[in-house]
Amino acid sequence: MTEAVSTTPEATVLLVDDNAQNLKVLYETLKDRGYRLLIANDGDKALTLAQRHLPEVILLDIMMPDMDGYEVCRRLKAMPETADSAVVFLSALDDLDAKVKGFTLGGADYIAKPFQAQEVIARVWTHAQVILLERQLQARNRQLENDQSRILNSISEGIYGLDSDGNIIFANPAAAMITRCTIDELIGRNFFDLHFRLGGNPRCAPDPANVPVDATCKQGIAEHQRDIVMQRRDGSCFPAEYRATPKREGDQLLGAVVVFRDISSELDNERALDDARALVQEQRDQLAHASRMSTMGEMAAGFAHEVNQPLTAITNYARVALRLVADEPVDREVLGQTLGKIEAQSYRASEVIRRIRSFVKKPAVGKEVLSLASLLEETRQFAEVDVRNNEGGVDVVVPEDLPEVIADPVQVQQVALNLIRNALESTRSAGNNEPVLVAAQKQGPNCIRVTVTDQGEGLSGDAEEKLFLPFYTTKSEGMGIGLALCRSLIQAQGGEIGFERPEAGGARFFFTLPVAASVPSGR
């Protein structure tokens, strides 16, 4: 075996000659050179062997009884599986006509007898290499074609190849499935007629100046549109998304490739998602309302106190007034003063009740532009209802030039009240009477940050990870809904909520709200 052939795959060489001596010489010449050698001493045997073994090279004697080399060659070339073999004619006939005839029949080469061993070796090697490479190339091509069609067939998007008039010259199985046609029914139809013009479904009537894909076919402009309506042959319609890419060869526009899909179920899903979002919003509002009611319940004793104070005063003044009326003579001036005091206390009681009502009512208003200064002040008055005996209460610090925010006032007040009440409770547990500090300030151009700082017990280490999770609580009587709900409410306003540990101890919770001017009106 020589080095020259050791690196190439084994080639098969078929030797065909009616003369045994010639066959022997050829065999001796080519053996041990890395070829698989086959021998035939007539045309029939040569054809049988060639079909069975598909030799790369066939050394074919022309002058043979029964079937000559030309006939063998013609038949080899006629059979697809053997047509690519390299036929090298062997003949003593060293005339031009014989050579021409051999080439005309598809022969690859010609070796004159008596042949030189070196020439035979060289020519066989050359042709064997060429055919081997060609066959590898073809195998590779076949594989690529298979891959490509597998990809086109397996893609769920429909794919059309269009010429520049919009006629369909290629369609993949998905295109057929989406349009409920066979591929054969699609090929040759006009894309525009089929999907936009014929059938006359009024749902599918694109602006004639802006028919999808038209600009891609005519002007070579790529297009992408979603939620167009395409029509099927039977007149039914489906919502679609498509991309059209121009097909060019050099400067010439050949047409377009259109990738499209039916987005009915996607649109259904989007609608379902929108519905689900609306439901979540509704449930959040209900939860917020329920939580406000529960807060009211917790604060009932405080409110009862707030209402009982003016009621107690009214009862006392009324009794005094009755005594004054019974006196003789009646001191009208003192009586008038006393009745005035009764009236003032009545207003005071009704103001407390108004405040409760405004907090408990359902938030029908939604987001609005509002001033944090007044909102926080009202929340402070509200929270201090709950302040028990030895507490320092609540201080509110808001700069005068603080911009207005856009938010739902009832829900923001609920969050602020929740944080302030937590802070008061923590202060109470720690047994000190430092006031809770509520502050608001600008944070960047588009954001207001509200902080609620207490000097209370602070937060334990593991509370930090779970604080805003539902049903997590550090309080013995808590449900663990408060902060989780606060986060949900603040996120619905487009803000954030969190907490810090001030160096001075205690805890600081904060939330942010968008500045009204930074949010475009009309959403």
Place this chain on the structure above:
Amino acid sequence: MSETQQTVYVVEDDEAVRDSLELLLKSARKVVRPYSTANAFLADYTDSMAGCIVLDIRMPGMDGLELQKRLNERHSILPIIFVTGHGDVPLAVDAMKEGAADFIQKPYREEALLEKIEAALAQDREQRKTLGEKQEIVRRINTLTPREHEIMDRMIAGQANKVIAIELEISQRTVEIHRSRVMHKMGTHSLAHLVRMVLSVKDLIDDR
């Protein structure tokens, strides 16, 4: 009976409640002194105050319970009527345990309040009278010489003159003289009465 006039001390942070209560009590012919904070009252407080306190249990700063505690520390005998809100029953219970005279819930009827005030004033009078008697007993005990005091203690403990004489190594006759001086100075002829008197002021004597 104390010479000091009985006064109703109103301690209430809410201005309207305080003002209306003051007018009400004055129209019921009571002597009233209003205070807006517990601290203000405490600053004014003296032993000689007579009457009662109408005290709001919920107040910013020092609350009603805290004031009660401070007054107890100063051996005040002024009866306290706590004024409570709706949900303050547990607080009121604590106040009663600490010796409050009574409590009343806001908003109250005048009759109920006046009734409780009258009862408190009567209690104050009674306590002051007893206190006056006790102070007299203590004053009398203070006139005893150490020897007489020692002999009185043994008499109260039930020791016979003979036993006292042996233990103190004095004559039985001397014991009898001391004994009659004790009875004289304490203003009684009955040993049983002497025992009652001394036991009634036991807390006051032990304080010293």
